Amino acid sequence: MAKSKKKGPPVILITNDDGVTAPGILNLIEAVKDLGKIVVVAPDKPQSGMGHAITIGNPLRLHPLQLSEGVEAWQCSGTPVDCVKLAVDKILHRKPDLCLSGINHGSNHSINVIYSGTMSAAVEAAIESIPSVGFSLLDYSLEANFEGARKYARIIVENLLQNSLDKHLVLNVNVPAVPVELIKGMKICRQAYAKYEEDFVERNDPTGKKYYWLTGKFVNFDKGKDTDVWALENNYVSVVPVQFDLTNYVLKTKLEKTWKL
Amino acid sequence: MAKSKKKGPPVILITNDDGVTAPGILNLIEAVKDLGKIVVVAPDKPQSGMGHAITIGNPLRLHPLQLSEGVEAWQCSGTPVDCVKLAVDKILHRKPDLCLSGINHGSNHSINVIYSGTMSAAVEAAIESIPSVGFSLLDYSLEANFEGARKYARIIVENLLQNSLDKHLVLNVNVPAVPVELIKGMKICRQAYAKYEEDFVERNDPTGKKYYWLTGKFVNFDKGKDTDVWALENNYVSVVPVQFDLTNYVLKTKLEKTWKL
Numbered sequence A, B: 001m002a003k004s005k006k007k008g009p010p011v012i013l014i015t016n017d018d019g020v021t022a023p024g025i026l027n028l029i030e031a032v033k034d035l036g037k038i039v040v041v042a043p044d045k046p047q048s049g050m051g052h053a054i055t056i057g058n059p060l061r062l063h064p065l066q067l068s069e070g071v072e073a074w075q076c077s078g079t080p081v082d083c084v085k086l087a088v089d090k091i092l093h094r095k096p097d098l099c100l101s102g103i104n105h106g107s108n109h110s111i112n113v114i115y116s117g118t119m120s121a122a123v124e125a126a127i128e129s130i131p132s133v134g135f136s137l138l139d140y141s142l143e144a145n146f147e148g149a150r151k152y153a154r155i156i157v158e159n160l161l162q163n164s165l166d167k168h169l170v171l172n173v174n175v176p177a178v179p180v181e182l183i184k185g186m187k188i189c190r191q192a193y194a195k196y197e198e199d200f201v202e203r204n205d206p207t208g209k210k211y212y213w214l215t216g217k218f219v220n221f222d223k224g225k226d227t228d229v230w231a232l233e234n235n236y237v238s239v240v241p242v243q244f245d246l247t248n249y250v251l252k253t254k255l256e257k258t259w260k261l
Helices: A023-035 A080-092 A110-114 A117-127 A147-162 A228-233 A249-259 B023-035 B080-092 B110-114 B117-127 B147-162 B228-233 B249-259
Strands: A011-015 A037-043 A062-065 A072-076 A098-105 A132-137 A170-175 A186-188 A194-198 A201-204 A210-213 A216-220 A237-241 B011-015 B037-043 B062-065 B072-076 B098-105 B132-137 B170-175 B186-188 B194-198 B201-204 B210-213 B216-220 B237-241
Touching (some): A011 A023, A011 A080, A023 A037, A023 A098, A023 A147, A037 A080, A062 A080, A072 A080, A080 A117, A080 B194, A098 A117, A110 A117, A110 A194, A117 A132, A117 A170, A132 A147, A147 A170, A147 A186, A147 A237, A170 A228, A186 B249, A249 B186, A249 B237, B023 B037, B023 B147, B037 B080, B062 B080, B080 B117, B098 B117, B098 B147, B110 B117, B117 B132, B132 B147, B147 B170, B147 B186, B147 B237, B170 B228, B228 B237
Parallel strands (some): A011 A037, A011 A098, A037 A072, A132 A170, A186 A237, B132 B170, B186 B237
Antiparallel strands (some): A062 A072, A170 A237, A194 A216, B062 B072, B201 B210
């Protein structure tokens, strides 16, 4: 087992956005269970698409549950980001050595990183100086085959635990939905500019009032071979290092020149 | 009035996260009303801290309302990001020339950009190739004095409408809570690494069950004079250009060298 800089085995916080009962989180726990002391704090219901939302106008609840032998697990009434904040402040009372989020049912490549509760939990950890990884499998189904995702999650976590890490490290890892033997390996990528083109379905409710439901079709505007979308289409696991400094430095330099303040 | 590249006056979409009845959004409308055709689509209730959340498991509603003479206005049951998506797809049926979000009651400088519904609405617009600006005033109160914020919102919007813009431009504009005559001007800045240190209040509800409520104290870890926090502390309006490509290119290069895939 990899050693923590602190005494004892490394403490690994696990969360997700599909909720504590999703097969994806159980697969993540099983993949890394023997690599450290695992503590799970995850939403008590699905929280997909919650982005970096936090709960500020309402109280939060925590309830312990049995998830996997030898693993401390809590379900939380809040968002994935709330889970990370509460875990550090009220359950662990310290920063874990690593935070893992997922394994998400469905992709979080390209622009999805910004809507994803899974990735926002990982980003929140990094803001709090906890290195973190979000894992996603390109299969929305509850019966998805997580074999490849488990394999690469373990490779990545072992690697990270053996090296001294940037405390703000965040990796966005997506795994193609193909049998594990067809996965060609991992690629370090950049985020593709690819997004959903919205098309709200318009319907009338039983009282005749209009409502709208978000649907859309995914469009890739980015043909780069260094992108996560390209890697996944070619059966690689994509690994995108993510940052939370949103400053657009190129535009900053341009505005400094043209605005002449 | 500045000309749109399309026929007629520029179309300006206005949204916020404090909800359609917040004084901040009325102040923003008043500040720019004569610069184009204004269409307001904003949440029907406060949505602070919603980050980039979208509504995927529930229907959305839109209701017209009277906000300001000559201004088309809608309240939406969803998040700030939902408002932008619905506005483009179901109300405007085209991309507006500009999207403005705010004026937020309270700061969105430094890491707050990532939790802010106000800024996430602006970022969503930019993802959809609509140049956008989020405005925030460093005063949470309903009775805040928006005079300085209105003045600089107008200066910035006039400037943007007169120039050809990067379609992915997003500006995060924060205004100090001081009388307008004390504001020294605008500064183009980077996002400071400054954040809230969480401290959840733990209480028992009337049935004796524990609940937690998010509180925290703001800590600035970043002493740079090129940051938004520095600018605001020195009575400048801070302008941070924001991007939605979250790739950490420095870490990408480092991982490419060390992981040897």
